[in-house]
Amino acid sequence: MEQLTALTGPTGTGTFTAYDQGAQLAAWRPRADAPEVIWESAHTKHEQGTAIRGGVPLCLPWFGPGVDGPFHPAHGFARIAPWRLRDRHETGHRTVLQWELTDADVTGVPGAEHFRHPFRATCVHDLGSDAEIQLTMANSGSETFRYELALHTYLHVGDVRQVRVTGLEGATYLDKLTGAEQQQEGELVLTGQTDRVYRSAGPVQVHDPVLGRTLTVTSTGAASTIVWNPWAEQAQSMADLGDEEWTQLLCVETGNVLADAVELAAGASHTTTARISVD
Numbered sequence: 669m670e671q672l673t674a675l676t677g678p679t680g681t682g683t684f685t686a687y688d689q690g691a692q693l694a695a696w697r698p699r700a701d702a703p704e705v706i707w708e709s710a711h712t713k714h715e716q717g718t719a720i721r722g723g724v725p726l727c728l729p730w731f732g733p734g735v736d737g738p739f740h741p742a743h744g745f746a747r748i749a750p751w752r753l754r755d756r757h758e759t760g761h762r763t764v765l766q767w768e769l770t771d772a773d774v775t776g777v778p779g780a781e782h783f784r785h786p787f788r789a790t791c792v793h794d795l796g797s798d799a800e801i802q803l804t805m806a807n808s809g810s811e812t813f814r815y816e817l818a819l820h821t822y823l824h825v826g827d828v829r830q831v832r833v834t835g836l837e838g839a840t841y842l843d844k845l846t847g848a849e850q851q852q853e854g855e856l857v858l859t860g861q862t863d864r865v866y867r868s869a870g871p872v873q874v875h876d877p878v879l880g881r882t883l884t885v886t887s888t889g890a891a892s893t894i895v896w897n898p899w900a901e902q903a904q905s906m907a908d909l910g911d912e913e914w915t916q917l918l919c920v921e922t923g924n925v926l927a928d929a930v931e932l933a934a935g936a937s938h939t940t941t942a943r944i945s946v947d
Contacts, residue, residue, distance in 0.1 A: 669715040675753075679795040680761025689716065690747040691767035691791035694723035698797050698946055703879055705799070705946055707824035707917045712908045717778075719747050721908040722822045722917070724801055724942075726791060729783045729815035731894075731925040732844075737782075743820070745779035751791065762796035770808075785813040798945040805930070806937035814931050818894060818923030819942045821885060825918050826878020828858055828897050833920070834875065836893065839868035842926065858918070861899035865926060868893050872920050882947040885920045889940040891928035894921035 674694070675686045682702070685695040696706045708722030719725065719741070728746035730739055741748065751767035758764075769789045774780040786809035794800040801819050825831050833856035840851050844863040852866065870893050871886040887893070896919040898906065903914040922942035924930050930938050 669713075669718070672714040672716060674714070675756075675765070677763055679763045680797065682796070684763065684793075684795050684799075686765060686793060687714070687720065688751055688753055688767065690720065690726055690749065691751040691769070691793075692720055692723050692725055692747065693793055693795075693799070693801060694720060696795055696799050696944075698799075702946075704824045705883065705944060707822040709909050709913055711910050711913070717748050719743075721906075724822070725820040726803060727816070727818035727820050727921075727923065728789065728803070728805070729787075729817070731816040731818050731923060734782070735814070735816060735926060735929055739779060739782045741779050743818070744816075745774055745777045745783070746789065749774050749777050754790075760796070762794060764795070765793045767791045783813075783815070785809050785811070787813075798943055800941060800943045802939060802941045804937055804939040805932060807932045807934050810934050812931060812933045814929050816923070816925045816929045817940060818892070818921045818925055819940065820894075820919060820921045821942060821944065823874055823883055823885075823918045823920055823944075824879075824916060825874065825876050827915050828918050829915065830877055831918060832857055832875040833872060833895065833918075835870050835872040836866050836868055836895075839866045839893075841866040841868075856895065858897055861902055862895055862897045864895045866893040866895065867891065867928065870922075874918060874920060884945045884947065885922060886943045886945070887922040887941060889938060890922045890924055890942075892921075892923045892925045894923060894925070895919065896921070
């Protein structure tokens with residue numbers, strides 16, 4: 669299997685790693701002497717056509733099995749598609765990368781047969797003392813279509829069992845493990861496998877006493893926040909995740925999924941942005 673070629677470089681005082689496949693940010697830190705903010709598994713395979721475990725995968729044009737699914741691959745075809753890098757430049761203490769993907773680019777990509785609509789997607793990474801990921805979907809056809817998306821951010825934490833998540837208090841959520849609709853009471857402390865879709869756009873703060881920092885995910889153009897961690901038992905069944913790596917990750921995802929999927933009229937576009945900052 670052909671190996672992916674990494675894009676690397678500085679972002680002012682920090683560093684980043686990204687890939688053209690999936691227009692995916694794989695690693696970012698705001699300072700070279702600071703811990704990574706974006707987590708990536710040491711067991712992932714950087715192979716063409718294989719999803720990367722970690723980073724910020726782009727789940728598009730469906731999330732999970734899809735509203736109208738079940739579709740394969742899970743989370744859509746965009747994260748394994750070959751996006752085209754249209755621009756890369758440095759400005760001030762920031763690095764900006766811009767990719768593009770159209771319906772013509774995904775011919776033959778697994779799953780593209782489930783989404784037969786003309787589209788143009790662009791993804792911009794604006795990286796410096798914070799990281800901003802912007803995904804724009806444009807309907808270049810003559811009929812309205814519906815799509816889901818998620819910026820599936822894997823945050824690096826010291827120990828997920830010790831973090832506190834704030835900003836979701838009072839929000840309703842679907843517990844995907846039980847199928848039940850519930851309401852968040854107080855701050856979120858994870859005590860087991862977690863897979864929740866909150867009807868909330870945040871912002872969300874992850875307070876990490878082990879690494880001594882707070883990570884904040886701020887979104888625009890989004891209605892959903894997804895929180896996920898596999899915990900020990902599920903992690904052991906995942907080939908691209910080490911048995912103990914689950915303690916180091918927490919997914920806080922920005923998106924429009926399930927009932928909040930985007931209805932996009934012909935000629936229209938929609939932009940969703942996630943900004944990750946470190947305090």
